[in-house]
Amino acid sequence: MADKRSRRAEMPAPKVFLARCNTYDQKTVDQRIREAFSAFGGVDAVMPSGSRVLVKPNLLMSYHADKAVTTHPAVIEALLKLLLDAGARVTIGDSPGFGSAARVAQEAGIADVAARLGVRIVEFNESVEVTTPPGSLFRKIYVARAALEADAIINVPKFKSHGQMTLTLAVKNLFGCVVGRRKAQWHMAAGRDHHAFARLLLELASLLAPCFNLIDGIVGMDGNGPSAGRARPMGVLLAGPDALAVDHIAAAIAGISENRLPIEITARQIEHFEASLRQIEVVGAKVQDLALDDFEPPESVDVQFGPRFLRRTLRNALAARPKVDRQQCQACGICADSCPPQAMTLRNTRIEIDHSACISCFCCQEMCPHHAIDTRRGWLARLLIHRST
Ligand code: SF4
Ligand code: SF4
Incomplete structure (x- = not known):
């Protein structure tokens, strides 16, 4: 077609x-x-x-x-x-x-x-x-x-x-x-x-x-x-x-x-x-x-600059990752079911994330009915933001 x-x-x-x-x-x-x-x-x-x-x-x-x-x-x-x-x-x-x-x-x-x-x-x-x-x-x-x-x-x-x-x-x-x-x-x-x-x-x-x-x-x-x-x-x-x-x-x-x-x-x-x-x-x-002067974008950062061989390192240092809020989490397992690379596991009543497998798609955050998944910026992004404030 x-x-x-x-x-x-x-x-x-x-x-x-x-x-x-x-x-x-x-x-x-x-x-x-x-x-x-x-x-x-x-x-x-x-x-x-x-x-x-x-x-x-x-x-x-x-x-x-x-x-x-x-x-x-x-x-x-x-x-x-x-x-x-x-x-x-x-x-x-x-x-x-x-x-x-x-x-x-x-x-x-x-x-x-x-x-x-x-x-x-x-x-x-x-x-x-x-x-x-x-x-x-x-x-x-x-x-x-x-x-x-x-x-x-x-x-x-x-x-x-x-x-x-x-x-x-x-x-x-x-x-x-x-x-x-x-x-x-x-x-x-x-x-x-x-x-x-x-x-x-x-x-x-x-x-x-x-x-x-x-x-x-x-x-x-x-x-x-x-x-x-x-x-x-x-x-x-x-x-x-x-x-x-x-x-x-x-x-x-x-x-x-x-x-x-x-x-x-x-x-x-x-x-x-x-x-x-x-x-x-x-x-x-x-x-x-x-125009809105106070629209809050999500915390994620994508890296498409710098030499190609450095992008992966930069992405790891800058990109946001999912982080489970233990207080909010109800251990329903919906996030683990929704995670495309199966980087999340529900063990007993705890969700664990294998960050080396995570592709930062944020399907888990999208699907969590209890708003228990936050985004955490990469260490370099946190450092840069801290220095600029
Ligand atoms: S979907 Fe949300 S509430 Fe359910 S296990 Fe995952 S983080 Fe916890
Ligand atoms: S961001 Fe995507 S790959 Fe990473 S844990 Fe959440 S659903 Fe899985």
Whole structure:
């Protein structure tokens, strides 16, 4: 299956819609999301009438909507109403990190919205092997059949910080279209190289090519995201057909330099991805009016500078590692089950980490339901920060 990247270079400069939205009041959210589609010619211009549309929210794991881990149900409701009014045949789907999509959607308040509007929630439990285009880093990608067979995907991420990728936005949200345990295999395939993982995410986004991306940043998360950080009002909605361009503007709002974003650094090295970052036209609100001056990034540091032979040493000295908070830990073992290289072991009631095997993917932190995993910077990073304060 060919992806749409070959057409990217000839496409006009990407456009991103940006709006201030400080509330989940349904009428207000309905209005903003209608404006988002109008900026691109309306729902009918974004996808053909009668399409089978898959709505892909962030359903990481079971949390109440107030925790800002999952996409808010008011955003999903506004989107579903617009799509159904336009005659689309809509389903909602995801492959959560833990638990079923139905269970996570229930806790997040999305299942009630779906039931009220007659929309089915599908589990991603069957993978399809897809051969990637020449030049891809990975020759094959396995994606959920439901995502591949939809006529159109609408990607609805939550605006959050992320230990490995610094931010999780539209591109990263599509990793949920990889089914269950296959996610761990991809983490292992990329290993400690966050840029290889970023390349996989870019290739996956290119393959799935959502027709529209709508980032819920009304209340987002900073600090130790994507599940253990601080839920915080951000007051923004972003939208557009180009996931990478939308993410670029979101990062600008968070004040995160592109040098801290593995996805963006990787994209800039590859022409067909780099095109998404050229001359982005922002419509609606202005970035400077919505910029956050207190967004706390995660503590992780990736090392891509210095001579290649020194990078490993530097990475070990600088990179953040997971650290278990013994007071918080409930010895449930979920982190050990989620650890791609099985670097964690639950012994009696203690989690032990083999740091020589750890690939700093932070899946453990993402999955810990008790927020018992902190990040600890490498010794050199701690020393440098201590000296500068
Ligand atoms: S997932 Fe969290 S609470 Fe459970 S064993 Fe791991 S660190 Fe402890
Ligand atoms: S210990 Fe945590 S950060 Fe390290 S490899 Fe396992 S899941 Fe990833």
